[in-house]
Amino acid sequence: DAKTTQPNSMESNEEEPVHLPCNHSTISGTDYIHWYRQLPSQGPEYVIHGLTSNVNNRMASLAIAEDRKSSTLILHRATLRDAAVYYCILRGEYGGSQGNLIFGKGTKLSVKP
Amino acid sequence: EAGVAQSPRYKIIEKRQSVAFWCNPISGHATLYWYQQILGQGPKLLIQFQNNGVVDDSQLPKDRFSAERLKGVDSTLKIQPAKLEDSAVYLCASSPIGLNTGELFFGEGSRLTVL
Secondary structure (H helix, E strand, O other), X not given: OOOOEOXXXXXXXXXXXXXEEEEOOOOOOOEEEEXXXXXXXXXXXEEEEEOOOOEEOOOOEXXXXXXXXXXXXXXXXXXXXXXXXXXXXXXXXXXXXXXXXXXXXXXXXXXXX | OOOOEEEOOEEEEOOOOOEEXXXXXXXXXXXXXXXXXXXXXXXXEEEEEXXXXXXXXXXXXXXXXXXXXHHHOOEEEEEOOXXXXXXXXXXXXXXXXXXXXXXXXXXXXXXXXXX
């Protein structure tokens, strides 16, 4: 069972910022928050992950609430290529099956020109 | 660096026939995963290998699905006999061994249609 809750779909305009929310109220202290995205007809692609502090990389930023019960993936300037399904996933720190990625349905992001 | 390779990309079979999918992970990646993705849903883990040992196969329908990873590198996933509900994309992913804080690398998937 997915342990995260995301909106089914969101729309954005090209070149505008996008904030994709994720609720994970049952997160444990050792769970990392991972984000993946899946473009049409492709396998999922890693975007970013974090534990407690906000994280930035070349693709996006991850803002994590202080109580860790929610997070937001931020695309600073959406492009048409960012249209995809975005998955927010909790992943255990240690090896074995606790570290498996359990995907929900994700958020389908549409980007309008 | 070469990514995760999967074949075939597409396969159409009739129900009760058998099919096999092949995956070549990124060189040096000890952990390999097979996921099933039904249209409109997120990927569901079928089996996880670490080297050539099975870590988790709790969601693998073992009456018809089997998977192996000989020599801890390539892997094959077999379905025999196939059912209509097996129509899906089968995704292979790999990751380096160690703490699960890094990323999984996915292949493009093998799309199966069962008629």
